[in-house]
Amino acid sequence: MTEHASTAAPPPGCAPEPSPAGSPTAADTRLDIVAYGEPMVEFNQTGEGGGRLYLQGFGGDSSNFAIAAARQGARVAYLSAVGDDPYGRLLRELWTREGVDHSAVAVDARSPTAVYFVTHDAAGHHFHFFRSGSAASCLGPATLPLDVVRAARVFHLSGISLAISASACDAGFAAIEAARAAGVRVSFDTNLRLKLWPAARARAVMTEAMRLADICLPSHDDVAVLTGLSDDDAIVDHCLELGAKVVALKLGERGALVADATQRLRIAPHPCRPVDATGAGDAFGGAFVARLVAGDALAEAARYAAATAALSTQGYGAVEPIPHAAQVRQALVQRAALDAGERA
Numbered sequence: 001m002t003e004h005a006s007t008a009a010p011p012p013g014c015a016p017e018p019s020p021a022g023s024p025t026a027a028d029t030r031l032d033i034v035a036y037g038e039p040m041v042e043f044n045q046t047g048e049g050g051g052r053l054y055l056q057g058f059g060g061d062s063s064n065f066a067i068a069a070a071r072q073g074a075r076v077a078y079l080s081a082v083g084d085d086p087y088g089r090l091l092r093e094l095w096t097r098e099g100v101d102h103s104a105v106a107v108d109a110r111s112p113t114a115v116y117f118v119t120h121d122a123a124g125h126h127f128h129f130f131r132s133g134s135a136a137s138c139l140g141p142a143t144l145p146l147d148v149v150r151a152a153r154v155f156h157l158s159g160i161s162l163a164i165s166a167s168a169c170d171a172g173f174a175a176i177e178a179a180r181a182a183g184v185r186v187s188f189d190t191n192l193r194l195k196l197w198p199a200a201r202a203r204a205v206m207t208e209a210m211r212l213a214d215i216c217l218p219s220h221d222d223v224a225v226l227t228g229l230s231d232d233d234a235i236v237d238h239c240l241e242l243g244a245k246v247v248a249l250k251l252g253e254r255g256a257l258v259a260d261a262t263q264r265l266r267i268a269p270h271p272c273r274p275v276d277a278t279g280a281g282d283a284f285g286g287a288f289v290a291r292l293v294a295g296d297a298l299a300e301a302a303r304y305a306a307a308t309a310a311l312s313t314q315g316y317g318a319v320e321p322i323p324h325a326a327q328v329r330q331a332l333v334q335r336a337a338l339d340a341g342e343r344a
Contacts, residue, residue, distance in 0.1 A: 068286025
């Protein structure tokens with residue numbers, strides 16, 4: 001499959017090679033995880049002022065993933081670009097607070113930071129994205145500091161990372177190639193967004209990404225669209241047959257199905273009182289990979305990730321409600337005590 005290898009130029013209006021604001025080197029202490037993708041600033045409509053007031057927050061699946069992993073204790077760096085604008089500065093302040101190394105995030109003076117709005121009505125919530133020509137979409141293979149990727153234990157990206165532009169897609173595959181050559185494991189989350197690219201291209205590119213991934217984090221609905229499969233086990237089989245070493249199929253309120261070459265486990269959903277599931281899959285992925293890197297067994301990492309995702313739904317927004325490690329461990333202890341009481 002060679003469709004991804006377009007060697008595309010950055011989209012019109014982009015600076016050709018935004019310069020990173022300093023990058024970690026392979027000589028630094030090795031990173032646990034490096035995540036690549038498009039960060040975003042969120043404006044979420046509130047019920048105040050007749051709907052004219054918006055609460056500012058943060059989004060972007062790979063950034064959410066990075067923060068979730070960092071809150072579980074992983075040493076994480078982010079690889080992307082932001083505009084030389086207030087939104088880019090807000091994101092840098094966020095990553096600094098969260099302990100996510102953003103020294104390899106480029107500043108592109110000619111392109112904006114991506115933003116999105118969330119509105120609400122009787123039919124539910126609606127997303128409105130302003131990301132065309134964003135700084136992250138202007139990235140290409142020549143602009144990525146690949147030494148940062150080579151310095152990690154795991155390199156993570158998603159379907160959105162590859163969908164935002166042809167040049168960003170090429171950059172993602174260049175990073176995958178660098179990671180694999182350096183013995184760095186590759187983590188891939190499907191996160192299918194058909195508004196960003198045609199279904200046929202999404203299918204071809206994401207199939208190749210899953211083929212190259214060591215850790216595959218698909219959502220059931222994504223793979224059902226891409227393959228026509230609907231059975232949970234058939235989807236996991238498909239990902240393993242493509243080449244993934246570990247698969248964690250996210251099933252929403254049904255929990256997860258995780259597998260490797262020797263075992264397959266159904267993970268029950270962790271009890272919670274959900275109010276907003278935005279970013280729950282990103283929280284699951286970040287926690288799951290962080291715990292695998294820390295040495296957890298497959299089942300232990302998956303149960304931890306399920307608890308993280310569940311807790312993240314008990315507040316509003318993609319980032320703010322992501323729990324820290326102490327909260328997750330407390331929830332797991334409480335769940336174990338409840339289970340023991342039910343068996344007694």
